[in-house]
Amino acid sequence: MSETAEVTLYYAPGSVASLTLQIVLEEKGIEYTTKVVDEDKPSKEFKNLCPREEVPVLKHGDFVLQEFMAACIYLEETFGGTKLIPDDDITSEALVLQRMFSAQSIGVGDTTICSYWADYDDEDDEDYGPEDEEEDEDEDPDEEDAKEDLAEELMIWEEYLKEEGGPFIAGKEFSMADVSFFPVLAYVVWMGFQPKKAYPHLNDYYLAVRDRETVQAVWPVDWNKPCPEKDFLYLEEYLEEDEEEPKPKAKSNDKGKAKWKGKGKGKAKGKK
Amino acid sequence: MSETAEVTLYYAPGSVASLTLQIVLEEKGIEYTTKVVDEDKPSKEFKNLCPREEVPVLKHGDFVLQEFMAACIYLEETFGGTKLIPDDDITSEALVLQRMFSAQSIGVGDTTICSYWADYDDEDDEDYGPEDEEEDEDEDPDEEDAKEDLAEELMIWEEYLKEEGGPFIAGKEFSMADVSFFPVLAYVVWMGFQPKKAYPHLNDYYLAVRDRETVQAVWPVDWNKPCPEKDFLYLEEYLEEDEEEPKPKAKSNDKGKAKWKGKGKGKAKGKK
Numbered sequence: 213m214s215e216t217a218e219v220t221l222y223y224a225p226g227s228v229a230s231l232t233l234q235i236v237l238e239e240k241g242i243e244y245t246t247k248v249v250d251e252d253k254p255s256k257e258f259k260n261l262c263p264r265e266e267v268p269v270l271k272h273g274d275f276v277l278q279e280f281m282a283a284c285i286y287l288e289e290t291f292g293g294t295k296l297i298p299d300d301d302i303t304s305e306a307l308v309l310q311r312m313f314s315a316q317s318i319g320v321g322d323t324t325i326c327s328y329w330a331d332y333d334d335e336d337d338e339d340y341g342p343e344d345e346e347e348d349e350d351e352d353p354d355e356e357d358a359k360e361d362l363a364e365e366l367m368i369w370e371e372y373l374k375e376e377g378g379p380f381i382a383g384k385e386f387s388m389a390d391v392s393f394f395p396v397l398a399y400v401v402w403m404g405f406q407p408k409k410a411y412p413h414l415n416d417y418y419l420a421v422r423d424r425e426t427v428q429a430v431w432p433v434d435w436n437k438p439c440p441e442k443d444f445l446y447l448e449e450y451l452e453e454d455e456e457e458p459k460p461k462a463k464s465n466d467k468g469k470a471k472w473k474g475k476g477k478g479k480a481k482g483k484k
Numbered sequence: 485m486s487e488t489a490e491v492t493l494y495y496a497p498g499s500v501a502s503l504t505l506q507i508v509l510e511e512k513g514i515e516y517t518t519k520v521v522d523e524d525k526p527s528k529e530f531k532n533l534c535p536r537e538e539v540p541v542l543k544h545g546d547f548v549l550q551e552f553m554a555a556c557i558y559l560e561e562t563f564g565g566t567k568l569i570p571d572d573d574i575t576s577e578a579l580v581l582q583r584m585f586s587a588q589s590i591g592v593g594d595t596t597i598c599s600y601w602a603d604y605d606d607e608d609d610e611d612y613g614p615e616d617e618e619e620d621e622d623e624d625p626d627e628e629d630a631k632e633d634l635a636e637e638l639m640i641w642e643e644y645l646k647e648e649g650g651p652f653i654a655g656k657e658f659s660m661a662d663v664s665f666f667p668v669l670a671y672v673v674w675m676g677f678q679p680k681k682a683y684p685h686l687n688d689y690y691l692a693v694r695d696r697e698t699v700q701a702v703w704p705v706d707w708n709k710p711c712p713e714k715d716f717l718y719l720e721e722y723l724e725e726d727e728e729e730p731k732p733k734a735k736s737n738d739k740g741k742a743k744w745k746g747k748g749k750g751k752a753k754g755k756k
Contacts, residue, residue, distance in 0.1 A: 263640055275575055282581035289574055302561055303547055309554035368535055
């Protein structure tokens with residue numbers, strides 16, 4: 213496919229995966245048109261492109277890409293602009309790819325961490341939701357687990373920046389690791405995460421990448437207002453007390469889940 | 485890193501992601517040593533390699549790879565053996581990568597479909613589990629949703645084989661798409677999915693790839709016995725009646741979830 217074939221992005225504003233692909237398009241300086249997908253009522257055109265009905269979908273000429281990470285790699289290999297995956301050193305490349313994929317464990321699809329809050333305001337589920345006054349006094353163990361997971365996971369990223377010196381998430385250059393991780397971070401900040409105190413490197417990183425021209429160009433309008441169901445995520449409460457060595461702590465509430473060993477990517481701990 | 489540096493795989497037998505990486509190692513003809521990770525009690529050595537405590541982890545010389553999909557791409561680019569990602573045609577490459585990533589939506593991590601059954605025998609959760617006789621008569625709506633999702637998702641893969649003629653999941657050559665999808669399929673077959681009737685192409689595909697020498701070399705011993713909590717997954721019951729056009733059907737039980745638009749990879753439907 214040539215660089216001149218038309219590029220169309222089917223996306224939903226505020227979807228983390230959509231934002232990832234939008235940033236790639238901007239960084240590569242690609243001309244593209246956009247079509248907003250109504251997630252509650254996707255068009256026939258969109259359903260035909262993507263039977264799974266998941267945004268984003270990228271079309272380049274007649275070639276349709278349904279998986280946004282594959283689309284990221286495709287755009288990298290097909291277009292010029294900012295180099296987002298190093299191709300001169302296999303260990304640098306592998307580091308970028310690892311962080312690109314790791315970021316998805318926080319924020320994409322029905323994975324543990326962000327999905328908890330994504331379902332938080334589910335009206336059908338009486339156990340959840342801030343309006344459930346009766347249970348206000350009791351802490352929801354699922355919510356506590358999700359917050360602890362998120363606190364620990366974000367500390368891993370804080371450590372990347374701290375130990376490796378940044379300024380970007382896989383080193384000195386802005387890369388596909390940032391394109392993949394930043395939208396997740398921006399989403400949790402919008403949800404109420406305040407990195408300033410316990411995550412100073414993530415805080416500086418967030419501010420710097422948010423102000424990047426290509427990111428501003430595609431910033432979701434809704435994210436300029438507070439999230440309607442904003443929760444204040446004081447995640448430092450969920451970190452180990454020993455702040456000298458803020459490694460993820462061993463869980464006391466290991467529930468011995470996932471006995472079926474075939475379960476996907478094996479988690480050594482029984483995380484939900 | 486040279487091909488002669490030592491390769492070590494930290495894995496758990498029967499973990500889908502571990503099996504994926506094992507097949508890559510076999511296909512590439514790489515010499516490697518293995519270390520089994522006790523998922524309930526990971527060693528200090530393993531925790532140091534991987535703070536997230538997730539298997540598999542690959543070590544090549546001093547270089548540690550924590551994300552198995554990044555490790556797949558790294559091995560492809562570093563070693564010879566079977567070519568698993570086409571590098572002569574960007575659209576073929578992108579197709580392989582898409583299917584590689586799509587396969588994860590079924591089976592890896594805490595994603596919708598396999599995670600339902602992975603938690604199925606959770607003793608802490610009284611709503612689940614075949615031993616919960618009292619609720620035997622009532623259908624668990626979550627279970628019904630998960631089975632419908634799985635039935636529809638697997639039909640998408642059946643269609644790939646049917647429409648494109650196979651014999652492999654991204655065309656004529658065995659590729660990283662197969663390495664990624666087959667372990668997921670093998671896992672659901674072990675769980676009780678019987679593809680023979682409604683998924684004839686998947687059935688043939690399963691039998692052929694299962695008998696592949698490299699796959700047999702790393703086949704989990706446990707999978708030769710029936711899964712202890714085996715459920716008979718008669719998924720054809722969950723497919724649309726119109727078998728002429730077995731596309732995923734629109735759901736009537738759209739719960740309007742995921743109102744927080746930032747939720748990861750946007751699903752156009754309100755899937756759980």
